[in-house]
Amino acid sequence: TNSTIDVLVWGPLHEFLMQALARDFKVHKRWEIKDLDAWVADRGPHVRAVVTSGVYGLETALLERLSSLEVVTSFGVGYDAIDTAYLAKRGIRLSNTPDVLNNAVAETALALMLCLTRRISEAERFVRAGKWTSAKFPLGRGLTGKTCGIVGLGKIGKTIAKRAAAFNMEIAYFRRGEPYPDVPYTHYSDLKELARQSDYLVVIVPGGPETKHLINREVMQALGSDSYLINVARGSVMDEQALIASLQAGEIAGAALDVFEDEPRVPTEFFSMDNLVLTPHLGSGTYETRQAMAELVFTNLSSYFNQGKLVTPVNLD
Ligand code: 8YV
Structure with a gap:
């Protein structure tokens, strides 16, 4: 005993x-x-x-x-x-x-991508506010044929890749140096180049000093105004102040964030931005x-x- x-x-x-x-x-x-x-x-x-x-x-x-x-x-x-x-x-x-937790986190990533690009949260706010009778809801963008760039092709990253591929997306990933030998996806050793090629950039690297602010303003600018950022990794990986500035300048189309730099505190600037999907670190959160x-x-x-x-x-x- x-x-x-x-x-x-x-x-x-x-x-x-x-x-x-x-x-x-x-x-x-x-x-x-x-x-x-x-x-x-x-x-x-x-x-x-x-x-x-x-x-x-x-x-x-x-x-x-x-x-x-x-x-x-x-x-x-x-x-x-x-x-x-x-x-x-x-x-x-x-x-x-x-x-x-690989499957749950991957499902969260896909849920956030769909929510973001089809503007589901925003659409719900629209209906609940009784706006449907007097206004038209704007269009979203699709996943089919788009490029899903994955930052961190570990076990969860690969699980996300499989699911994104099932949506007929092209899969690319960032890894410093050489590509993985056993992986069919397009490799970029330069993160900005991956961002440039991606319509959706999904972040799933471990946190810690090595990846701190890996997703900086330059990466966001490279991603571009028609593309989206999804973070299901750690808040520390993304420079939140840079993201606020980037969103205010319209440099990216939107972002879905499940993690934040100072959880459970979320920058108040985010609350009024309709092109953001914000969730309370629920990535692994299924029964x-x-x-x-x-x-x-x-x-x-x-x-x-x-x-x-x-x-x-x-x-x-
Ligand atoms: C949390 C997570 O551990 O697995 C991780 O790294 O971030 C989550 O699964 C979970 O929210 C429990 O605190």
Whole structure:
């Protein structure tokens, strides 16, 4: 039994996961601890595992005081909010939840593309406001025959590519240096060139310092006034101020954003722009996928303590 193992949960997580953890481990909920400082002084050295999510991240100052910490299991595929170099230095293991969310995120990307280009959100506002009787709703643009440029052709990127191809779109992607050997899509080693060729530019690279503001004003200008930007990756990948300026100048046709630089805060400039689709980081948010993610987090933790290894480790070497 693992019921003597102290697990610190960083913030509220999926209900199935919370219940499974409470059943099998000695769970401490960080957000319910009244005097965290006193608690850490007392229990901190006993904590062997931390459970968090890609959006909570971890404060190193607190980790520093968990001297027996062995493992961190994170809910979500992206772990840019976690200081992996710090974990590696201390020999702390880390797991994420890859693969199980590929379909949900890809479906979100396609949903946003359709919503954006057929102006679905805008059209709904039009009908709900009772405007249909007195005005004509403007036309949208189609996906068929257009080029879908993918920034980040990883597992989710490939899943998006397949679905976009099913809409008879041309698929192109950006990768620094050489093309992938086993991929049939058009390769660009220059991001601006991909943007220039794309009607829809879908961003699905990991976050973190390496991709910070990768989508800058120049990329937006290269994309052009008839083309759209879709971000289902991380807010940090896009220069939000540049996007505001670019939209105000009419340099791109519109954008669909599921992620933001300072979530859940969204720049107020966006609220009045009708050519934007704004969603609250719901990319992986289906019942099925969140359940699968919750199960995978739990399986990782159980497997670590029962078999000595994680199921989906993040390689920190
Ligand atoms: C979040 C995500 O983890 O997987 C990721 O990287 O961004 C999402 O799936 C999810 O919103 C839970 O916080």
